[in-house]
Amino acid sequence: MIKKITKKADLGVEDTAQDWHPADIKAALNKAGYTLSSLAEELGLRSGSMLSKALTLSYPKSERGIAEAIGVLPQIIWPSRYELDGARKLQGFQKLESSRRTKRLQALAEGAQA
Numbered sequence: 001m002i003k004k005i006t007k008k009a010d011l012g013v014e015d016t017a018q019d020w021h022p023a024d025i026k027a028a029l030n031k032a033g034y035t036l037s038s039l040a041e042e043l044g045l046r047s048g049s050m051l052s053k054a055l056t057l058s059y060p061k062s063e064r065g066i067a068e069a070i071g072v073l074p075q076i077i078w079p080s081r082y083e084l085d086g087a088r089k090l091q092g093f094q095k096l097e098s099s100r101r102t103k104r105l106q107a108l109a110e111g112a113q114a
Helices: 022-031 036-043 049-054 060-070 092-113
Strands: 006-008 013-015
Touching: 022 036, 022 060, 036 049, 036 060, 049 060
Parallel strands: none
Antiparallel strands: 006 013
16 A cells, blocks of 8 residues: 655645555455456446546445445545545545635634624
8 A cells, every 4th residue: 555645835735544445455456356457347337447546536325335235434445535434435526615604704703792
């Protein structure tokens, strides 16, 4: 497994979650008796490439299918994409807007208390 460290310049936060390496995910699928193509066929997807994208990019439906085939929760395989309770983490613009909204609400609350 690799350690992902990404500097969040906009938010001043570091994300140190360890996602499984794509090769580890493929190996776990092979141990469970699947290839990306066979799992895609079972899930009703057009091709294995739709699942292979989920190894490096966020595709919730494909992530759930892979995790179910391996027998673990998606947040175990991709902790950088999920909260501990299984909820999706906000990413990109949504995360930035959420941070701005939180700061704005905190400033309003502090102003109301003063």
